[in-house]
Amino acid sequence: MKVKIAISEPAEVIDPFITDLSSYIAKSKRAIVVTGAGISCSSGIPDFRSSDGLYNLVKQRHPDTVLRGKELFDATLFRNEKTIKCFYTFMAELRALISNANPTLTHQFIQSLTHKGQLLRCYTQNIDFLEENLNIPAIQLHGTMKEVRCTLCSATYDFTDDYAQQFMTGEAPICPQCESVEAERARQGKRQLAVGTLRPAIVLYNEDHPNGESIGQLQVNDLKKKPDLMIVMGTSLKIPALKKFIKQAAKIIHEKPGGIVVFVNRTSPTKEWEKVFDYEVLGDTDEWVEWTNKKLADEKLMNQTALKLRRLAKERQESADYEDDDDDDEKENTPVRKRRNNSAKTTAKQPSLKRTLSKSQTTITHFAVTKRRNTAHAKANKVV
Incomplete structure (x- = not known):
């Protein structure tokens, strides 16, 4: 019920x-x-899409960027430099609100x-x-705003105020671990590799x-x-x-x-x-x-x-059992038609016990x- x-x-x-x-x-x-x-x-933490919400605050900072609210949480935004900047500003604003919540x-x-x-x-x-x-x-x-994660090596760090300040400008901080590895390679005279940047450790759509x-x-x-x-x-x-x-x-x-x-x-x-x-x-x-x-x-x-609830549950169960008994009585009084013996064919179609059990497991x-x-x-x- x-x-x-x-x-x-x-x-x-x-x-x-x-x-x-x-x-x-x-x-x-x-x-x-x-x-x-x-x-x-x-x-x-205010609603993202209200008149004074985060999305409108971000639009004021990036008026030339056309980005819907849902797209701020979609991984496809990383295909465009303008939407990336908008994303980082939005994340900085969101972190400030979460920090005071x-x-x-x-x-x-x-x-x-x-x-x-x-x-x-x-x-x-x-x-x-x-x-x-x-x-x-x-x-x-869906991850956490408490940390930031490298887009390349997946190293994680605390989401500090310094990182938030960089995000507010629409820029992504360089990953310290990638930077350290690259400095060591340069010291050894090895070729340069790509260096990752940091972003909030949240899971976006897609x-x-x-x-x-x-x-x-x-x-x-x-x-x-x-x-x-x-x-x-x-x-x-x-x-x-x-x-x-x-x-x-x-x-x-x-x-x-x-x-x-x-x-x-x-x-x-x-x-x-x-x-x-x-x-x-x-x-x-x-x-x-x-x-x-x-x-x-x-x-x-x-x-x-x-x-009270146990008593009601017991009464409902007894009522259900009574209805089942009535159904059984009706079946006993119903004439049974003679059928062909197709037991061999029926058995062949039934799944094995092992297969049946496997289907019942959660x-x-x-x-x-x-x-x-x-x-x-x-x-x-x-x-x-």
Whole structure:
């Protein structure tokens, strides 16, 4: 049964549903959290595309460069010198905002799951690294603005103020490691090689994640631990590989009695998620967390609600079993027609036991961390 909760509705209408949902969260032992940009909106990082947002600030610095907001996060921008300069200025502005941002109430909620030993892993699409100071076990699916990476040798360094100042002018700093190697080659009288430049260590659309294989293995391992809860917050679910992971996790969670999958966002998910999410909470994630925290703090209420939900689940199961018995009775009273004995032909068509078992196993293979937009071409690839 799917439950939809609109935070904007009267408290007396949604309170019982939030209580039930809070009870499921309270009893979870292995939770997965998936987050997107929506959970950081109240941290002081403004919307990129608003009238006073970052994109318009960048356009003021580079008025001759025609670049749409989405293209600022696409690897194809490195084909043009003007768009490269625009990208670096945008990244410098973004870093300045992230440096002054503080974790939100939603981040603190995820931290509380960590402290209670309930959180298996947090998978975040955000690059603001606000989870780090809270010691949340987070996997950054799209990289981080905390570091810069060489475009040639992949050496990484802290994203310092000095690097930010160079980026602000639209210029890329020289990679210290490449520079050191080149100086040594010059000392030895060897020919010169290319020297790389530094860029923020984030994953753009149409490029591979440098830690793709290890992230894929972590996802496989987490699914093997049989999670019983997944909360997806602040994301519009556009990246195909992340969508696939969420659906695989949901399938495993729904195999457990009482396992639920929750979606919290300002806008509704599309119809493809109709059978994936058990609870859809429409509204600000911080506001939902505030409601939920109050419920979780009432231990007596949580225990009473847990007993109620177990009783209802038992009644539904007994009702389902009764309906199955009725179906069996009908089948027993149905005349059976004589059929030819085609057992040999049927046996030949059935797959082997080994093959059947292999199909039932849940694994993620060939984890490619090429981050693409959700286009027809992207759907043909396994991507993050």
